[in-house]
Amino acid sequence: MAAQVLGETDIARLEEVARRIRVAVIRTAYHAKGGHLGGPLSAADLLAALFFRVLRIRPDEPAWPDRDRFVFSKGHSSIALYAAMALRGYFPEDELLTFDAPDSRLQGHPDMTRLPALDMSTGSLGMGLSAALGMALGARLLGRELRVYALLGDGECQEGEVWEAAFVASRYGLDRLIAVVDHNRLQQYGWQGATLEERLPPHRPGELAAKWAAFGWRVLQADGHDMAAIVAAFEEAANGDGRPTVIIADTVKGRGVSFMEGKFYWHTRIVKDEEYAQAMAELGEPVPAEVAG
Numbered sequence: 001m002a003a004q005v006l007g008e009t010d011i012a013r014l015e016e017v018a019r020r021i022r023v024a025v026i027r028t029a030y031h032a033k034g035g036h037l038g039g040p041l042s043a044a045d046l047l048a049a050l051f052f053r054v055l056r057i058r059p060d061e062p063a064w065p066d067r068d069r070f071v072f073s074k075g076h077s078s079i080a081l082y083a084a085m086a087l088r089g090y091f092p093e094d095e096l097l098t099f100d101a102p103d104s105r106l107q108g109h110p111d112m113t114r115l116p117a118l119d120m121s122t123g124s125l126g127m128g129l130s131a132a133l134g135m136a137l138g139a140r141l142l143g144r145e146l147r148v149y150a151l152l153g154d155g156e157c158q159e160g161e162v163w164e165a166a167f168v169a170s171r172y173g174l175d176r177l178i179a180v181v182d183h184n185r186l187q188q189y190g191w192q193g194a195t196l197e198e199r200l201p202p203h204r205p206g207e208l209a210a211k212w213a214a215f216g217w218r219v220l221q222a223d224g225h226d227m228a229a230i231v232a233a234f235e236e237a238a239n240g241d242g243r244p245t246v247i248i249a250d251t252v253k254g255r256g257v258s259f260m261e262g263k264f265y266w267h268t269r270i271v272k273d274e275e276y277a278q279a280m281a282e283l284g285e286p287v288p289a290e291v292a293g
């Protein structure tokens with residue numbers, strides 16, 4: 001596929017989608033009085049690009065057999081996935097406020113038995129790439145020209161099953177399988193660093209790229225908050241060279257809300273009224289009257 005020219009308006013449109021995903025993440029977690037924040041915010045730009053540019057999908061026909069498949073392997077960040085799906089038209093945005101309620105389709109971790117538009121249930125870290133691998137093999141067997149994308153966390157890449165799937169994918173030369181790693185250098189707790197607030201990253205610098213390459217994958221790297229760079233990486237990834245491709249996206253956990261950025265303890269936390277107001281202001285969203293003052 002020839003690279004498509006991406007104009008400034010396209011980039012601005014995708015950036016606005018990412019901003020709206022972040023707003024929805026904060027609003028949803030605030031109303032649910034719980035939920036993850038750091039990981040959803042780091043993945044917002046990647047999800048905007050995927051759902052509004054990269055994935056060949058039909059929200060009004062979710063079971064379209066030739067759709068690209070998407071496995072959101074870092075399922076704990078489901079709020080951002082649901083926000084992207086709502087904005088793309090899979091279900092009304094208001095439904096986001098049912099997040100994590102017992103009878104909601106939007107469970108704390110994505111459940112495809114509740115929300116059939118999902119290609120996979122996730123939440124137990126490490127398993128998503130294996131499912132994506134199976135989908136890519138199945139598509140090849142059926143002669144379907146679709147691609148399979150899987151979004152993983154960098155902490156998740158400590159799971160052994162990730163590497164079992166990685167080795168099998170390259171052994172089969174599945175070049176329509178594309179993994180993306182949200183490389184925000186933090187996990188839930190991790191190993192303590194110099195101070196109580198600091199945490200060591202799950203991988204040493206450069207280690208993640210070297211590992212994927214050693215497992216036979218083509219490795220692309222991109223700034224995961226630079227929309228033009230993200231789209232360019234996805235376009236390059238679509239030109240298969242006989243190997244599966246991983247895009248290592250450099251991101252910041254909590255991106256977009258100053259007091260959450262780079263702080264491991266914002267992985268999951270209750271958002272207080274004043275924090276909600278500040279986060280909305282920073283995201284350029286009118287501060288809701290009920291918490292403004």
Ligand SMILES: Cc1ncc(C[n+]2csc(CCOP(=O)(O)OP(=O)(O)O)c2C)c(N)n1
Binds near residue numbers: 188
């Ligand atoms: C198998 C498994 N072990 C532990 C957890 C609990 N858990 C949820 S999120 C998380 C940290 C994930 O870190 P990372 O993959 O880097 O995600 P991100 O930084 O994008 O939030 C952990 C340990 C889990 N969901 N699954």
Ligand SMILES: [Mg+2]
Binds near residue numbers: 154182185186
């Ligand atoms: Mg991480």
